Amino acid sequence: MSIFEILNTLGETFIAKREMCLYLLTLPVIGLCERYGLKEKAIMLIKKAKGLSTGKLLTGYLFIREVSSAVSVKDSVKFRMKK
16 A cells, blocks of 8 residues: 555544544554653652642642533533534
8 A cells, every 4th residue: 555545544534433543543642651751750740649638639639620621611612602
């Protein structure tokens, strides 16, 4: 197969089955993160969090959850208004 045929096949597959392509795209990203020290950074983060109290941990978690929820709702409202 030529490079053009390969790219054409990838493009058609991406249009037909986006979930599968997104899954396949995440594998190299995870590999690159592992190669450049993801495990070491995770260990360092866990060591820093040993002195963290339960209250602070839950407060941080709930804050991140609320912010991501607000962004998600805002984006979906904009999307619905365009239709």
